Amino acid sequence: MGWDALSLVDAVDERPPIERRAVVRDGFYETQARAVIERVPETAGIAQSWALSPYRGCAHACRGCGARSGHRRLGLDAGRDFDTRVVVKANAVSRLRAELARWGGEPLAVGVSGDCYQPAERVYTLMPGLIAALGEAAVPFTVYTRSPLVLRDAALLAEAGAQVAVSIAFVDERIRRAVEPGAGGAQSRLELVSALVEAGVDCRVLMAPVLPLLSDAADQLAATVRRIAGAGARGVEPVVLRLPPGTREWYLGWLAEAHPHLVARYEELYDRAGLPSPGYEQRITGQIAQLCQVYGLPCGAPPPPVRRPRFPQLSLV
Template sequence: MRVPLDRVGWDALPLVDAADERPLIERRAVLRGGFYEAQARTMIERVPQVAGIGQRWAVSPYRGCANACRGCGARAGHRKLGLDAGRDFDTRIVVKPNAVERLRAELARWSGEPLAVGVSGDCYQPAEQTYHLMPGLIAALGEAAVPFTVYTKSPLVLRDAALLAQAGAQVAVSIAFVDERIRRAVEPGAVGAQARLELVAALVEAGVDCRVLMAPVLPLLSDAADQLAATVRRIAATGARAVEPVVLRLPPATRTWYLEWLAQAHPHLVQRYEELYDRAGLPAEGYERRITGQIAQLCQTYGLHAGPPAPTPHEPRYPQLALV
């Protein structure tokens, strides 16, 4: 039975009429210790084509990233949560506390196609020190015999080196340049290049299949021949087996945030960026081919494989029984 409004107390009227204008994530998540905890409905998600990595599907226990990389292509995901793709992406981190349970359920019917881990946010960012989700995810992927690559900039990955080696995982450490001035400007929350180079060497020594994602190469900022040569030379000294170069992508949400910074720090470059990138955020094909070609030549000089890794064959989780 409906209650006439004239019989509702005045104090209750705001409850009847007011709309909840909070961001979607604040209505659906629990805020605990500065992190938004939200139960994941699905863990295996499609990788946006503009990402530039080899895998088509990804698993990410965290959304948003304290590394605060200005060119991160995952920023658009925060808009779907009612947050902005700039400062909110860097500081309002969403955690999926049921990630391991949900992933195990999905892997039970997964085809075995390779997965990327940590695309929506570094899977070893500071939130991992609190939630410790990665050991369970690594175990689940290893038991399912699914090939996977962990993408990270964080030395925290060393904590799980033995688990990663046992699971046959690949680790791709992102080192796009070795100039600390650039790193402080565009990756303010990440550790420096030297720490990441030492991380690669430590992973190799621990028996982890490790390569370097030379991404993102920044047009007109970190793409000079001497900069590329210095980066590849120092990567080669770590013992990494391969380098995968990716030129900066600027999908719409990332483009806005990145160009705002560029207009303040390097205003003379804004027009050149506008000319270089298409509406989808991809760099001009000729430019990208030239840069990746230069890096490939440098890799050949220093004895490194260049480009994405070859597809990893996987055994079916339940092999077919012999008929005879």
């Protein structure tokens, strides 16, 4: 077959780009990544500017997940495909080691494009190798997760000096079932926080996303912060829901079905980039800060972990 014929075959292949590049194994799209450290979108609302994500897409199916638009670049949709077609960077450990060899030491977020302890991790077990590489390079990092599977690596995370941020935005189970259908309930995540702290892990709560007009009432915020404090978290980092392109369509589509009377208010509250009104955001984060003060919890983005020497200094004899 000549080159022209090959080009013609490729041209009529209407499969999404990811399906042409990936190997489908155990229901996952297995790929070989060219890079694993990437910029965190400005709309994310977290402290780190750079992220490492071994998985893209997430079985937790959180309607407000800000990473949904990444699936569009793969030829998939930002809605149901993001929830069910998870992409695995099978070479993540080797790529990370190569990139860390020339990394400047900036803190990294782990698990931004998809929970790094979602069900795919049970199959691929990438996190122990990633934690080891980050620990050996003495790069400060924070793991973002909703999953109890992180307890499997608690000793590794403590040894590496990692921070873990468990996402608990509200404690109302009815809201959780509607907007985080694939994730565990708030009580199980609160117990996870306690278990991580007991295991010696620096564990905070990412109180995100706070949902306007659904989980932002004063009594809801107070109940959430009170239970976070009771779990022994080291601090709270509040983030109001972001609606960047991809996430916006999926979330507002659900809102139109479940709470149609709120759609117009959301349209007024969010700008084109998907950021909430500064006045609204400041009011909500201010309320949470006051509650944290009552319960003795640090509030806001934490200081990055202290970067340890890559090679321990030898003591003089």
